[in-house]
Amino acid sequence: MKIPYFPGCTLHSKARGLDETTRGSLAALGVELVELPEWTCCGTVFPLAQDNYIGMVAAARILANAAKMEGGKLATVCSFCYHVLKRVNYAIKNNSEARKKLNDYLEENYGGEIETIHPLEICKEIIGLDAIREKLKRKLKGLKVACYYGCMLVRPAAEMNFDHPENPTIMEELISALGAEVVEYPGKTTCCGSYQVLNDMSLVKQKVKEILYSASARGAEAIITSCPLCQFNLDWMQEKLAEENNGFSKVPVLYFTQLLGLTLGLPEESLRLGEHYVDPKPLLLGA
Amino acid sequence: MIERIKEISGQNASICMQCGTCSASCTGRDLMDYPPRQVMRMIQLGNQNVLNLKSIWICSTCFICTARCPRGIDIARLMEALRVINLRKGREVLIAEKIPLEILTRVPQMALTSGFRKLSA
The missing domain is CATH 3.40.50.11810 (Rossmann fold)
Structure with missing residues (x-):
């Protein structure tokens, strides 16, 4: 099984151990993480000011690009990346103003269809703990x-x-x-x-x-x-x-x-x- | 100012009942000049000094106050509004040149991006 994957900036530099062991472990368990062909930093923090849409654009673009790949999911392991991508996706899905403004920036028509998923969830829910054992x-x-x-x-x-x-x-x-x-x-x-x-x-x-x-x-x-x-x-x-x-x-x-x-x-x-x-x-x- | 905080945060501080759960839970409370409950009270009373507190820059946006508030107030968003009002006037606390080299060369990249986004104008 293949799942689109967003490593994030730190996993290509100071946290290579996290990147390599995530890919390696899941591959050994039959799940291939396919890195997005193009990606940027997710922004690292979710903007808490209601009017700060520009702070969500990077994450929105990553999600919209993931939606063009097969699988309907986006895996990411860094807690910050997972937090930002999941909350921006939630905003796009549930807040019509956020959806409109972010799509205007992106020149896309993304509605929050991607499911962001963490490798802990992949292990428990997709692979299964018995299969891992x-x-x-x-x-x-x-x-x-x-x-x-x-x-x-x-x-x-x-x-x-x-x-x-x-x-x-x-x-x-x-x-x-x-x-x-x-x-x-x-x-x-x-x-x-x-x-x-x-x-x-x-x-x-x-x-x-x-x-x-x-x-x-x-x-x-x-x-x-x-x-x-x-x-x-x-x-x-x-x-x-x-x-x-x-x-x-x-x-x-x-x-x-x-x-x-x-x-x-x-x-x-x-x-x-x-x-x-x-x-x-x-x-x-x-x- | 109260309206501005409300607009940016989307939160209504006036429903806070001053129970102190946020202060008891807060990550940074020991280093704050005023713990979150008192910050909330200052917002309720329209005290402009709330913008000058050290507390708003010590907050690490861990959402424990938000998770526990019995009134359902997203306190982290209120703290962010207080920072944002300062940052949009150019008032910041994290200056790149002042970060000790031993930290700058070691921290993961995400710390720099998040720190500058939260604490620099």
Whole structure:
């Protein structure tokens, strides 16, 4: 089965590991992600000012181009891209003013027909967790994993319509199927501080500390996410936290697709485990 | 000013009942000068100083306040309106030259695009 795919800017640069393990894992499961022939940045944030239509044009163009391909779907894995594409699509479908204005910019006649879909949904709803279990080359054997969703995947619930806005479980269901032991902790949909890392690093440091301690206190050996910015904040900030506190114990922060790829037997180099600040290799490859 | 905020956000702050759920949930509350409940109160009272708060620039638009508001107010849209009114007058907080190099060279590209869209004019 083929599904049109929008990688997004970060997946072609700092988050190649997310891109390659998403494509590789889904290919091993029989789903080929077909990259859109032309694409731009999605805009990264959904404009919350009602009169800011220009902030939606990039995403609208991506969606309109996806509608020209076969499949009726558009897959994207970065939480920011998924958030923006899904909300812009919702606006085009449900808001006649947005539909009219955006189509005027695009010189198109796109009505929001595309279904934006996340690889977590592809795994659960299209491939099926039982089918994934059958294709595993190895299991995670009780590895204690905390799933971190952050904010963009799940909220606001009405528009995102992606699992529960404060207690989603789709990532836990997948990771359990891979043999991991799920760590329940209260921080999984709190915000890591996001782009505030550029403006006020102390905010991000504080939020990351709360999330990490919340997960570590319950025994997490690794944290997984689908967002390159969450991954960066949670991963890099541990270097700062370790500088301030000698007793700080680091926890590797991975993309969920890296664990999926590992269990499906993707070649080690394509997992790109060496590109994180906290090295996950002793935990994953030593085990 | 109240009408302008309402127009840009599409939200009616006057239905806020001041319960404080937004403040209790807020990601950035510890670093804000006025937590979201007080920002809402200032909008209700038409206090122009609401445009000068540090809080509006600390908001990380995580939508936890929006998700939890028992009155169904999209508080994130109100915070955005306060930023947008400033940004359209050229008042911004994120200046490219002032971002520390150790961060600039390491952050994923999406952080730069989103940060500049939210915090730069």
